[in-house]
């Protein structure tokens with residue numbers, strides 16, 4: 001018998017193949033899966049924002065009209081809406097530190113990668129050292145590790161980014177402040193090699209897209225070819 | 236962070252690596268805390284010199300075991316405490332048989348542990364998911380434990396401000412409780428819903444607090460903590476009282492009387508002289524063996540334990556029958572009127588009807604009568620899914636109807652609105668089966684045959700009705716699709732109590 005990672009109810013795993021590499025094939029129960037909202041229908045092709053038509057949204061147009069930011073992030077693919085259930089799940093995963101909850105997203109993330117970004121090099125968005133110490137794990141790193149452990153595996157994860165500046169508590173700033181804050185929190189990790197490679201960034205949430213574009217900026221400057229991202233949630 | 240065993244003069248202490256001054260003193264480590272052998276706890280330490288922040292650290296830590304992450308003090312400040320043995324360190328998780336044992340919640344069940352790549356110890360780290368809501372505890376976490384003197388309370392001026400009167404049954408139970416506290420024994424107080432079981436604690440509490448005891452009242456539900464807290468503050472105005480539940484701000488208040496959810500109880504260790512377990516049978520206490528252990532861990536070796544409930548578990552009843560647990564029964568409500576006896580109403584396949592978006596006729600009629608006549612009404616349902624559908628169907632007819640369940644963020648507001656009368660009928664899951672008192676309320680259960688409605692749940696639900704002296708009679712109805720043993724047993728339970736009450740009265 002196996003138990004739902006989130007609510008602890010008994011569950012029959014939806015996919016049995018996960019058991020090939022995860023000892024207890026942890027997953028979410030069908031009720032929990034059903035209360036998470038997958039993004040479907042028309043979305044902005046650049047940032048995955050759900051909308052009435054499948055055209056590039058205004059925010060993305062603004063990014064692309066700016067000489068500083070244009071062309072950095074080719075495409076973001078988000079899997080889920082940020083509904084109440086997802087807020088609870090994220091709170092327990094990220095903030096309470098219940099790391100194994102992340103395994104519930106293993107299979108969906110791998111299939112998105114295989115379908116849209118096959119062969120891209122996974123690069124997780126890092127945490128600062130202080131934040132990593134505090135949390136004990138990095139949710140983006142965990143998402144990236146799924147790709148590498150998939151069958152067939154993705155190319156090796158490149159830890160191409162270092163976060164030297166302690167993240168601000170994002171919520172305290174207004175949206176405008178966040179977008180226009182010019183501080184570059186990332187540095188390039190000289191030990192990694194990304195030259196001429198297609199990159200897929202991994203993060204838990206796409207809110208304004210600023211963090212991902214700042215990361216992409218560094219990678220572009222160090223020779224990355226195409227840069228896309230998979231984010232679990234479109235905030 | 237890694238830890239070491241270090242020789243300091245004649246003592247061996249466990250210190251974080253960063254605090255070790257002289258490598259030559261190291262006896263073991265540095266290593267992840269769970270890999271170091273456990274050190275014996277030193278005998279109680281009395282500080283000989285004054286240490287900065289002594290009072291604050293003592294207030295935070297006394298009687299508890301807390302994670303370093305829960306402390307507001309850095310290792311630098313804690314250093315003199317560790318070196319003198321005033322604070323000792325232990326591993327958060329320890330190997331146990333082929334798995335682990337969480338040192339906070341005492342869980343050993345395999346499914347309660349998760350594993351992740353830990354940035355702190357740079358290893359595969361195992362953590363306890365069972366008590367994750369109190370902060371992650373893993374094989375590289377340390378628990379801090381106070382090993383110094385207890386903080387002093389002013390308990391000479393304990394004052395009980397209560398001048399109510401007791402029924403015979405209450406009087407008898409109150410005296411038994413005092414005896415139990417003084418003898419540090421165990422007792423089961425089996426009091427029907429509405430017997431006034433909080434009041435019977437008052438004189439016992441006063442006695443215990445006056446002789447300087449530390450007292451814990453533990454209950455499975457936050458709602459009950461919130462209801463008890465103001466009542467006890469009112470009757471014991473000079474006692475330091477803290478309420479501990481999920482979001483409470485009083486986590487580090489070293490009060491003499493603590494009212495805590497069973498989960499919060501896990502933080503305490505051998506500190507209470509008297510433990511009162513309110514609603515002993517209620518979820519999650521019996522559902523959860525580790526909480527039993529939390530209570531055992533929280534009380535001193537010599538302590539009084541008072542089990543307080545309307546519906547004792549089979550295990551408690553067995554202990555009573557074998558004469559291993561003294562029991563005092565209060566079969567009568569404080570106002571002397573009998574418990575409302577539930578009636579059964581067959582409604583056929585109500586689930587099919589709900590799927591087809593209509594309520595069973597008799598259940599709808601019951602709702603209508605109550606709303607039109609302004610009689611507050613609880614409608615209990617077996618699950619959140621049913622709750623949502625039923626609430627929708629009622630709202631279509633009467634928009635003011637609301638539903639509540641355990642995950643509902645507005646639960647407390649809704650209960651308050653119901654109390655005030657702005658919500659005429661409240662649909663609820665079993666979350667409100669106990670603790671909440673609304674004068675003049677009638678109660679119905681939809682789908683009373685569902686497995687979740689056990690004998691004790693149905694007795695508790697029926698016990699919501701007829702609690703006030705002004706309106707002691709009430710309608711309690713179980714709408715069902717096939718009578719169950721649980722329903723029959725609940726009805727028998729209630730009629731037996733009424734008969735016993737008649738004989739005594």
Ligand SMILES: [Zn+2]
Pocket residue numbers: 004005006007008009028029030031032033
């Ligand atoms: Zn679930």
Ligand SMILES: [Zn+2]
Pocket residue numbers: 044045046047048049056057058059060
């Ligand atoms: Zn867009």
Ligand SMILES: [Zn+2]
Pocket residue numbers: 337338339340341342363364365366367372
């Ligand atoms: Zn635990």
Ligand SMILES: [Zn+2]
Pocket residue numbers: 353354355356357358359360373374375376
């Ligand atoms: Zn660790």
